[in-house]
Amino acid sequence: MDLITSKNAEETRRIGAQFLARLRPGDIVALSGDLGAGKTHFVKGMADACGFAGEATSPTFTLLHEYAGSRSTLWHADLYRLDSPEDCLSTGIEEIWCGRDITVIEWPDRLGSLLPSDAWRVDITITGEHTRTISITPPLPKTTAL
Amino acid sequence: MIRLQSSLRRKKAVDCPVSRVICLALETSCDETAASVVAWESGKFHVLSSIISSQAQKHAVFGGVVPELASREHLPAMHPLCRTALEEAGLGLDDLDVVAATRGPGLAVALLMGHSFAKALAVAAGKPFLGVNHIEGHLLSPFLAAQAPSLSEVGEWLALVVSGGHTMILRATPSLACQRLATTRDDAAGEAFDKGAKILGLGYPGGPALEKAARGGDAKSVDFPRGMLHSPELDFSFSGLKTALKIYLSRHPSDPADARYRDICASYQQAILDPLVSKFRRAVRETGIRLLAVAGGVACNRALRAELEKMAQEEGATLLLAPPEYCTDNAAMIGAVASLRFSLGERSVLTEDIFPQYA
Numbered sequence: 001m002d003l004i005t006s007k008n009a010e011e012t013r014r015i016g017a018q019f020l021a022r023l024r025p026g027d028i029v030a031l032s033g034d035l036g037a038g039k040t041h042f043v044k045g046m047a048d049a050c051g052f053a054g055e056a057t058s059p060t061f062t063l064l065h066e067y068a069g070s071r072s073t074l075w076h077a078d079l080y081r082l083d084s085p086e087d088c089l090s091t092g093i094e095e096i097w098c099g100r101d102i103t104v105i106e107w108p109d110r111l112g113s114l115l116p117s118d119a120w121r122v123d124i125t126i127t128g129e130h131t132r133t134i135s136i137t138p139p140l141p142k143t144t145a146l
Numbered sequence: 147m148i149r150l151q152s153s154l155r156r157k158k159a160v161d162c163p164v165s166r167v168i169c170l171a172l173e174t175s176c177d178e179t180a181a182s183v184v185a186w187e188s189g190k191f192h193v194l195s196s197i198i199s200s201q202a203q204k205h206a207v208f209g210g211v212v213p214e215l216a217s218r219e220h221l222p223a224m225h226p227l228c229r230t231a232l233e234e235a236g237l238g239l240d241d242l243d244v245v246a247a248t249r250g251p252g253l254a255v256a257l258l259m260g261h262s263f264a265k266a267l268a269v270a271a272g273k274p275f276l277g278v279n280h281i282e283g284h285l286l287s288p289f290l291a292a293q294a295p296s297l298s299e300v301g302e303w304l305a306l307v308v309s310g311g312h313t314m315i316l317r318a319t320p321s322l323a324c325q326r327l328a329t330t331r332d333d334a335a336g337e338a339f340d341k342g343a344k345i346l347g348l349g350y351p352g353g354p355a356l357e358k359a360a361r362g363g364d365a366k367s368v369d370f371p372r373g374m375l376h377s378p379e380l381d382f383s384f385s386g387l388k389t390a391l392k393i394y395l396s397r398h399p400s401d402p403a404d405a406r407y408r409d410i411c412a413s414y415q416q417a418i419l420d421p422l423v424s425k426f427r428r429a430v431r432e433t434g435i436r437l438l439a440v441a442g443g444v445a446c447n448r449a450l451r452a453e454l455e456k457m458a459q460e461e462g463a464t465l466l467l468a469p470p471e472y473c474t475d476n477a478a479m480i481g482a483v484a485s486l487r488f489s490l491g492e493r494s495v496l497t498e499d500i501f502p503q504y505a
Contacts (some may be wrong), residue, residue, distance in 0.1 A: 009386075010194070013220070022408070028180075034392075035341055035344065035389075035392065036388045036389030036392045037386075039331050040333070040385055041385075050279060055331050055332075057151075057329075057330060057331065057332055057333070058332055058333045058334065058337055060333070060334075060337050060340075061176070061310035061311035061334060061336065061337060062251075062252070062253065063176065063253055064253055064254075066502065066503055067505075081340075081350065081351070086215070087218075090218045090219075090255070091218070091255065092253065092254055092255035094422045096164075096257075096298060112228075113158065117405060124274055126392075129393055146254070
């Protein structure tokens with residue numbers, strides 16, 4: 001697990017961009033953190049690193065955004081207002097994480113046990129008015145059959 | 147309800163503009179399933195029926211038995227909603243000129259339902275099909291008010307679309323040539339209301355609850371940040387506001403029993419309204435356009451309506467507010483766009499696909 005300190009929203013965005021470089025096609029990222037922690041800023045950085053020219057925005061109401069960048073495509077899901085794993089699947093998220101694009105999921109706890117076990121875990125903790133601690137946990141290596 | 151002469155109902159698909167159109171429209175861009183029959187006649191829209199699945203209890207859908215459908219359960223809802231929309235309009239499939247559905251922006255799995263259903267219905271009924279941009283629907287929804295001017299009598303207008311998913315300023319013409327002048331960089335205004343309500347302990351979604359809790363409070367009590375208020379761009383930013391509210395409450399805990407709670411709610415609401423009204427005013431001055439239209443769920447907020455009315459008066463502009471029933475997602479606004487575009491000679495090909503990223 002890596003622990004990174006961010007001094008402000010701009011730095012959180014840069015950390016998101018640097019993080020994307022570690023991902024491979026088809027990777028899933030479970031992104032947690034309280035309201036106002038800076039999850040959208042982190043995703044903005046990820047979208048920047050995909051070569052997406054626009055601004056990533058909050059999908060709380062729209063549920064799922066696609067950022068087709070010049071280098072790769074990022075899918076941004078936000079399950080905040082959903083209340084059951086079944087409700088989450090009604091967004092069509094399964095179809096996306098079965099593909100080769102990268103998916104980042106805000107409020108992944110809403111998926112319960114349906115969250116893929118090979119997801120990266122990113123957790124943003126509010127430590128001060130502007131400061132945040134970002135913990136990044138890579139997926140566990142796949143267990144091999146005995 | 148406007149009933150049209152049957153001899154005038156039948157319109158063959160033509161290349162030249164027509165003066166009267168009847169449209170059955172479906173809206174399934176996200177949570178809601180909605181169906182509507184809209185008549186367009188010489189620039190005026192007449193909503194003959196408009197049904198939204200979450201409010202279908204008022205209607206005799208499924209022969210009086212309304213099933214409890216979850217959000218995005220579009221498939222079982224579409225057929226009964228369309229049938230009821232036609233029944234309430236007193237029309238049959240033969241009476242339609244065009245069948246329409248939302249093409250985007252929205253959730254792909256949801257869009258696909260209504261778009262495919264409407265295409266199939268169009269083929270089965272031998273009618274043309276039109277795929278519609280959901281944002282254009284919001285743009286036209288203020289013109290669904292009975293007292294709204296005819297589109298044939300207006301020039302360009304400026305629209306403010308404020309909902310949970312969108313916060314935009316657009317300029318539009320009666321032939322639906324649209325230009326987006328501003329959008330949010332992060333959260334939508336409606337989201338700022340709902341998430342603020344959650345942080346204030348009012349539950350989620352809580353936009354209307356926050357508005358109520360703010361009533362009578364001193365909006366100057368807490369100086370919450372106004373995102374991008376002084377930036378040269380017309381764009382909006384609301385994500386810093388909820389963080390500021392959280393920090394404020396961690397230092398000054400408050401609950402509904404507290405005397406200052408109402409002031410905090412009012413101050414928070416004001417921090418959302420100020421950039422909306424100020425940027426919209428700036429757009430009015432920069433473009434010189436004096437016809438304003440406001441739509442989207444947040445347009446139901448009474449404090450926002452009052453401030454926009456004051457602004458319009460000060461700027462010498464005419465303000466059209468969408469009727470509350472057409473502020474949130476509905477199919478009547480989709481039917482409005484489709485009937486207008488049909489009247490201009492537009493048709494979609496049946497090979498048209500959905501467009502979730504429609505801007």
